Amino acid sequence: MKDAISLGVGEPDFTTPWNICEAAIYAIEKGVTHYSSNWGTLELRQAIAEYLTDRCDVHYDPRDEIMVTVGASEGIDLALRAILSPGDEVLVPDPGYVSYVPGVLFAHGVPVSVPTRPEVDFRLTPEDLKGRITPKTKALILPYPNNPTGAIMAREDLEAIAEVLKGTDILVLSDEIYSELTYGQKHVSFASIEGMKERTILLNGFSKAFAMTGWRLGYLCAPRELAAAIVKIHQYTILCAPVAGQAAAAEALKSAKMTDYRDVKKMLRTYDYRRRMLLKAFREMGLPCFEPKGAFYMFPNITSTGMDSETFCEELLRQQKVAVVPGTAFGESGEGFVRCSYATATEDIQEAIRRIGEFVKSHRR
Structure with missing residues (x-):
C-alpha cells in the first residue's frame, strides 16, 4: 500500500555493521565456500561458548554441546522434532511467538496454552504453570524476553518456575533471541x-x-546426549549453516567483546528512546499499555475502541495506512491487543503515532 507505515515486522531497521559484513566477504575471497561440520565451525562455536560464559554465566562445551543453526527458528524446530513423540504435550505461554504452536503440531505434539496476563506484566507464573501440567507434558517453551509483549522474567521469577519443574522430567526450550535487548535489567538465562x-x-x-535477520544464523545449546540426538536431524535436513555467514557471526561476537558491545548498545539506546516515546503516546491516547522491558515491541490494549484485534488492524491500515499486528496472531490471550514494533525509523514512528491517535479518537466508544 502506497505511503503505508509498517510497525508490523519484528526486524531491526539497522543494517548489519560493516566489520561483520566484511568478515563474510573476506571468507569468500579466501575460498571458504565448502561445508562446515554439521555442528558449525569450531571458531564460531568457541566464540558462542565464550559469549554465553561472559554474558549469561552458563557454560557449554563448544565441541559437542553447541550447534550452529539456520536461525533460532531452525533450532526450535529441531528441538521439538527431537524430543516429541505423538501426543506429547508442550506448554506454550500465550501470547507467544507465532512459530511455537505450528512447530509443536508439525512434530505431532499437542500445544497447551498457558495464558499470561498484563496484571502480572505478562510473566509466566508458577501457579499458571502448575495448572497446565499433566502426565503427558513433555516440554515447556520459555520465551523471554517475549515477543509480542516485551515482558521479561527476573531471576526470582525463573527460580519459581524451576521449583515447579523439579521432580518432573519436563524439558525446557528457552528461546533467548532477545537476550541483549533489555531495558534497565540484565537478562537472566534459564540455563543459569x-x-x-x-x-x-x-x-x-x-x-x-x-x-x-537475513543472514539466518542461530545456535542451539544442550547437554551432549540431547545435542547428539538433535544434530542427527540437522545433518539430514540442513547439513550445516552457511559458512560465510558463520565467519560473519564469529566476527560479530569477537568484535562485540573487544568493543564492549558498542554497536549493540548504540542500537539499544535508539530502541529505548522509541520505546519510551511510543509508550507515552499510547497512554496519552487512552490505550492502556504495559511497559515492555525487553525486545522491541509494544502491546497496547485497544478494547476501548469497541473493535476486536483483527478489525482494529484492518481498519487502521485501510483508514490511516498504518500496519500493526493483531494480538490474536500470538494466541487467544492476545485478543484485545495489537503488537507494534518500534524497530522502525523514528520519524516513521512519530508519523504513525499521529495517525493512530486520529484513528483512536474517531473510534472511541
Whole structure:
C-alpha cells in the first residue's frame, strides 16, 4: 500500500555493521565456500561458548554441546522434532511467538496454552504453570524476553518456575533471541538457574542483537546426549549453516567483546528512546499499555475502541495506512491487543503515532 507505515515486522531497521559484513566477504575471497561440520565451525562455536560464559554465566562445551543453526527458528524446530513423540504435550505461554504452536503440531505434539496476563506484566507464573501440567507434558517453551509483549522474567521469577519443574522430567526450550535487548535489567538465562541446565535447550541467534535477520544464523545449546540426538536431524535436513555467514557471526561476537558491545548498545539506546516515546503516546491516547522491558515491541490494549484485534488492524491500515499486528496472531490471550514494533525509523514512528491517535479518537466508544 502506497505511503503505508509498517510497525508490523519484528526486524531491526539497522543494517548489519560493516566489520561483520566484511568478515563474510573476506571468507569468500579466501575460498571458504565448502561445508562446515554439521555442528558449525569450531571458531564460531568457541566464540558462542565464550559469549554465553561472559554474558549469561552458563557454560557449554563448544565441541559437542553447541550447534550452529539456520536461525533460532531452525533450532526450535529441531528441538521439538527431537524430543516429541505423538501426543506429547508442550506448554506454550500465550501470547507467544507465532512459530511455537505450528512447530509443536508439525512434530505431532499437542500445544497447551498457558495464558499470561498484563496484571502480572505478562510473566509466566508458577501457579499458571502448575495448572497446565499433566502426565503427558513433555516440554515447556520459555520465551523471554517475549515477543509480542516485551515482558521479561527476573531471576526470582525463573527460580519459581524451576521449583515447579523439579521432580518432573519436563524439558525446557528457552528461546533467548532477545537476550541483549533489555531495558534497565540484565537478562537472566534459564540455563543459569541451579539444576536447570541439564533439562534446558537454550536457543539464541544473531538476528536481533546484531541486526543480522537475513543472514539466518542461530545456535542451539544442550547437554551432549540431547545435542547428539538433535544434530542427527540437522545433518539430514540442513547439513550445516552457511559458512560465510558463520565467519560473519564469529566476527560479530569477537568484535562485540573487544568493543564492549558498542554497536549493540548504540542500537539499544535508539530502541529505548522509541520505546519510551511510543509508550507515552499510547497512554496519552487512552490505550492502556504495559511497559515492555525487553525486545522491541509494544502491546497496547485497544478494547476501548469497541473493535476486536483483527478489525482494529484492518481498519487502521485501510483508514490511516498504518500496519500493526493483531494480538490474536500470538494466541487467544492476545485478543484485545495489537503488537507494534518500534524497530522502525523514528520519524516513521512519530508519523504513525499521529495517525493512530486520529484513528483512536474517531473510534472511541
